Amino acid sequence: MIRSLPGRLSAGAVLLALLTFVVYVGVDLLPGDPVTSRLGPNTPPERIAELRHHLGLDRPVLARYGEWVAGLFRGDLGISASGRPVTEMLSDRVGNSALLAAMAVLLLAPLSLVLGLWAAWRRGRPADRVVSAGALLLVSAPEFVVAGALVLLFAVSLRMFPAVSLLPVGASPLAYPEILVLPVLSLLLVGLAYAVRVIRASACAVLASPHVEFLRLGGASGRTVLRRAVVPAVLPVAAQVWLVTGVAFVGGAVLVEKVFGYPGIGELLVASVQSGDLPVVQALVLILGAAMLAALVLADLAVVLLTPRLRTGTR
Amino acid sequence: MTRLKWTLFGLAVLAVLFGPLVAPHPATAPIGPPFAPPGTAGPLGTDQLGRDVLSRLLHGGAPMLLTSALAALIGSGAGVTAGLFTALASSGRRWVEAIFVRPLDLPAAVPPILVLLLVLTALPNRAGIVLAVALSSVPLSSRITRAAAEQVIGRAHVEVALARGESWAWLLGREILPLVASTVLADLGIRFITAVYLVAAAGFLGLGTSASDWGLLIVEALPGAALQPWALLAPVAGIALVAVTANLASDALARRSRGVLG
Numbered sequence: 001m002i003r004s005l006p007g008r009l010s011a012g013a014v015l016l017a018l019l020t021f022v023v024y025v026g027v028d029l030l031p032g033d034p035v036t037s038r039l040g041p042n043t044p045p046e047r048i049a050e051l052r053h054h055l056g057l058d059r060p061v062l063a064r065y066g067e068w069v070a071g072l073f074r075g076d077l078g079i080s081a082s083g084r085p086v087t088e089m090l091s092d093r094v095g096n097s098a099l100l101a102a103m104a105v106l107l108l109a110p111l112s113l114v115l116g117l118w119a120a121w122r123r124g125r126p127a128d129r130v131v132s133a134g135a136l137l138l139v140s141a142p143e144f145v146v147a148g149a150l151v152l153l154f155a156v157s158l159r160m161f162p163a164v165s166l167l168p169v170g171a172s173p174l175a176y177p178e179i180l181v182l183p184v185l186s187l188l189l190v191g192l193a194y195a196v197r198v199i200r201a202s203a204c205a206v207l208a209s210p211h212v213e214f215l216r217l218g219g220a221s222g223r224t225v226l227r228r229a230v231v232p233a234v235l236p237v238a239a240q241v242w243l244v245t246g247v248a249f250v251g252g253a254v255l256v257e258k259v260f261g262y263p264g265i266g267e268l269l270v271a272s273v274q275s276g277d278l279p280v281v282q283a284l285v286l287i288l289g290a291a292m293l294a295a296l297v298l299a300d301l302a303v304v305l306l307t308p309r310l311r312t313g314t315r
Numbered sequence: 316m317t318r319l320k321w322t323l324f325g326l327a328v329l330a331v332l333f334g335p336l337v338a339p340h341p342a343t344a345p346i347g348p349p350f351a352p353p354g355t356a357g358p359l360g361t362d363q364l365g366r367d368v369l370s371r372l373l374h375g376g377a378p379m380l381l382t383s384a385l386a387a388l389i390g391s392g393a394g395v396t397a398g399l400f401t402a403l404a405s406s407g408r409r410w411v412e413a414i415f416v417r418p419l420d421l422p423a424a425v426p427p428i429l430v431l432l433l434v435l436t437a438l439p440n441r442a443g444i445v446l447a448v449a450l451s452s453v454p455l456s457s458r459i460t461r462a463a464a465e466q467v468i469g470r471a472h473v474e475v476a477l478a479r480g481e482s483w484a485w486l487l488g489r490e491i492l493p494l495v496a497s498t499v500l501a502d503l504g505i506r507f508i509t510a511v512y513l514v515a516a517a518g519f520l521g522l523g524t525s526a527s528d529w530g531l532l533i534v535e536a537l538p539g540a541a542l543q544p545w546a547l548l549a550p551v552a553g554i555a556l557v558a559v560t561a562n563l564a565s566d567a568l569a570r571r572s573r574g575v576l577g
Contacts, residue, residue: 019425023433026433028437136562136563136566137559139562140508140558140559140561140562141554141555141558141559142512142515142516142554142558144515144516144519144530144533145515145533145551145554145555145558148533148537148547148550148551149551149555151537151540151547152540152544152547152548152551155540155541156540156541156544156547157544247426248426250426251426251427251428251429252428254428254429254432255428255516255519258519258520258534259533259537269432270432270520272436273432273435273436273439273520273522274520274521274522276436276437276439277436278436278437281432281433281436285425285429285432285433288426288429289425289429292425292426
């Protein structure tokens, strides 16, 4: 399976290349026109044509796509509609968003494993009912709704954490840990709900299997059953869920950042969509898509490393 | 339990659909000072322009819900059709899979929220929302339908119908679809939940279905949350209510379909 890694990486690269093509050419094929929707319907046609020419939109889409891809290799993501280079607009924000997602995943992994195993161990008892019901309720709530509820609870009622992430320009959010709490918590709660459900289901299946019954009949303690049978079987699934949830954080963070005004790429993405700034949106979708594909490759790799049968290649 | 879940969802839908009829004020008319607390003006207070929060909530729900339902139906319908056709066409023909099925993995790898943002940039209106939801539904819907249909396609009654020389429409509509209907319905439930999420997210971006879209209400209430928490609590609770009851109902459907398939 390790030998298939180059194959997986190249498949990921092909997928990413296709994604950029769809993002660039597909958006161009949509019936709407960013220039018209930005200037409004009453703009004289000459003015629209002038702006289209200025932005290079009057040339064929394939030529523009080729130049865009060539620019990518030079580290140039194009010029935003506001006239600033896209790379300059992104530089600080990518790190801030990565920090948010990384913290959420780091908290997610141990919490979801403990809660999922606990609920599976106490299957059908009150503890399981509380965890499962909580997970079912949270899993369907959009992140920005959870974020709104957290603002009401922790910022308005309890006044514990700020509702808005005010950050001096260029400062790292790490220097102001209190602004990170609510955004991370919003992401964490929704991701946790999903991860706990999957880990609980997987642990329940293992606990009902014949070899666990055999261990128990042999007099193994609860701790031994967990350590020898349940955890090794659940970990590959859990690792995959964590990484997939990490990917979902990338998308969820877009709206959560907007709720708190957190200076990450999500907030920029929202602002760019609202102003119809296509070059910025394309660059951000590319970055988010690349992060996502990287996480999926990592997830596959984690499954291989945690499953002896796949690692040794004797399937 | 199933009936209870469906009753809850039905009540939530009815409340949202009949909301505009019972709203005490128009969604746009100011009725008091901005961010007035409940009691002084309106049962839930007023928003940043002095409009009645309750009336805006009641007016904004129905377009949101109807757009979600329409988008989920279109996305799921296209996905089911594609799934059934590829299942029948690719039985015994590998190249069909390579040409028609693999490309659908690509949009499946893109988070729906990115699809929404991308489509809304070029098409910032209601059609854009429906298109985005449909685009993000088709790959997953078609994959699930195909997996369900492939289990059915080798059965004797399908072979008999093939031997009778029935048309594709007959094969898919009369022989296969009834057997995978429960899976299709459960999938439709999941698509509807995604649709509610995306439509609310579009409103949150200020590109929603109406001037008092619930997502929009959340954004507008955030700056004044300390003064008028009710303006924030009302849409948060509204979206949570629709999303959670829809999820409960779809969960009940999914359980039943697993019984049929397993």
